[in-house]
Amino acid sequence: MVGKLSVPAPRQAKAPAVIRSTAEFARHVGLARTTVSRVLNGQPGLKQKTIDRVQRALAETGFTPNAHALHLKGKRTSMIGICMEDFATPPAVRKLATLQRVLRSRGFSSLIEVFAPGTGREVVRHFQSLRVEAVVFIGHFLPEEIEARIAELAAHGTPHVVIDHYGLKGANTVTLDRAAGMEAVMNHLLDLGHRTFGSLGITKGRPSRIERMAGIQAALRARGLDPERCLLSVDHLHERNVDFDYGRNLAAGFLAQRELPTAFLGHNDEIAVGALHGFQAAGLKVARDVSLTGFNHQDICRMVSPTLTTVDQNIEETVAVAADLLLAQLDQPPRARPVVRTIKPQLVIGGTTGAARPSSRGSGF
């Protein structure tokens, strides 16, 4: 009775072909459709023997009620739409993985699409047609496009949350406080005696209180230093294509200059690792000759030598906050104003940062 799970289904069975509805299933069991339905939904007033009969047939045939019909009857779809910028950014993938796990544990399934420029309308329409209960955006997008989509979602009463893209109008947002991250990095370096800093891809973006540059400037000013003179850059000289190569080129660019900062701030870990190789190739000993930091705390930070000082994104917390924010909206009337939460990152000290050399090549300081 139990071990009868033969693999491809016996050839000449009385096989009810494939059971596709409760009606067929009931016929197969020899009961009325309503009776089966009552068993499936745990209603009282049924003999234990009958219940067992249905359960057994259920296990044997693997029949499952049609989720679409259930939804039509008013049951929630328990589907969450997730829009990814791409699958190529490791931290974004980690957020997706974490989010999927969290949603799963709360009984939701994840419908994942890539939200490429121009396809946004289509993607969101598709989610709407499937009546997803909410939509999550992970990454950075074209502001006008995502704002339009969020407006559409709001018009339909579909909750949403944006992870990482800060400053969108009308958007519930959870994002890392990158300023705090850079401030921690700067304080670490300043404590080590560094006074001149090279930017590796960190540029002034749309100014905001949580943007990287804001944290750098705040840390410098807090010690009475002038950001204009302390922070150097050769970013404009190089094209950003592959981050690793970009980092190496930036390092070479700095080395070609007259004045060399004592510390370098990588926009992310790949760029920092690229610069690490650039410096090492030039014969410098990183940490002793120059200090170097990354951002994101990816696996690669531990896979280089010395290990990279970097900033951890606190992805678990980010996703937990985002999920809470999202699910809290499900059974409530839409909020009047969007909610914005920032997450504090954490400095991870590795082997690429050390005390500033008393006298570098002369920094004009």
Added chain:
Amino acid sequence: MVGKLSVPAPRQAKAPAVIRSTAEFARHVGLARTTVSRVLNGQPGLKQKTIDRVQRALAETGFTPNAHALHLKGKRTSMIGICMEDFATPPAVRKLATLQRVLRSRGFSSLIEVFAPGTGREVVRHFQSLRVEAVVFIGHFLPEEIEARIAELAAHGTPHVVIDHYGLKGANTVTLDRAAGMEAVMNHLLDLGHRTFGSLGITKGRPSRIERMAGIQAALRARGLDPERCLLSVDHLHERNVDFDYGRNLAAGFLAQRELPTAFLGHNDEIAVGALHGFQAAGLKVARDVSLTGFNHQDICRMVSPTLTTVDQNIEETVAVAADLLLAQLDQPPRARPVVRTIKPQLVIGGTTGAARPSSRGSGF
């Protein structure tokens, strides 16, 4: 008329709240439900003016027919269930990303779940209840569990394909020919004069013609060499936890031995990079003193110095073949016998492999 996309919806509009059905939408437009339906489905016999009226309202309200009701009417769900082993393995994530893109381009959406041991039944049941059109498995799973799930899918006439897990009974499979990959690696190293090889995590798994060890042995035998004497291992001495650390530990393990092979075969890129650091920390110059290879051709291969010689998985082809195999099953009766396809990988030569030193520490050869 067109620019009226105000963001949070005007406060005191005559707002038809949220339009959830064609009936409501039709009422909003001022037409009969059937008329609207005809417009939506492009049926003839309608005045252009009427069509325009509906289209305009459609654009304004963003109404979308309920996909679940459509499916109930017989329309295909166009959903594919994807079971991932995890999100932590970069090559697996790249396969997922590629597959998602390919499926999207063919009009299918991806429902992604993690197929953790013990949860398989639940996951597949969930897919079945949503009436997905097919299921893809990416990664390695418990053989009995996945075989049972595939049998269930087959019983319901749901097509499937397994990517990467070779040797499952009754499973349509697309997998990399790892033996061919290792054979290419070995021929490359043999051509460079190497005769003794250290295994970095490559063990004899379930023997099959496409398993790594088979390729190593084939290459050695083709040159009249004895695998038993040429291939050395200290794998058993160390615990495999974090691959990078494992690789470094293995390198240290070999260095502690009396005889040092001239070439080392990494089970994957992380292990190889770990070993690279291990060797470099011991003062060896990789490529000159020892050669080293990885597997998978991840980004990290170019981010170490020297760049890692490795094997590319040909992920694009793998996924294309898998998708074709999957979609070909959609409109056809189930095959009697499962289809198994193997993909040829490609050697990528980097800077970690070089000519064998004429006289190593003595290899007993």
Added chain:
DNA sequence: GCTTGACGCGGACAGGTGTCCGCACTCCTT
């Protein structure tokens, strides 16, 4: 002004589900 064709309306059905309700059968109890 009348005929005719074009066009929109509204009722009906199917698809799978859960639930309600009246009915009939079975089996136990007295």
Added chain:
DNA sequence: AAGGAGTGCGGACACCTGTCCGCGTCAAGC
């Protein structure tokens, strides 16, 4: 043996859609 509780049956409805069909309406052509 008869009453009654327990239990299963089957019809009906709603959910939302696409489609068919008969009917009403309106405008154009003569």
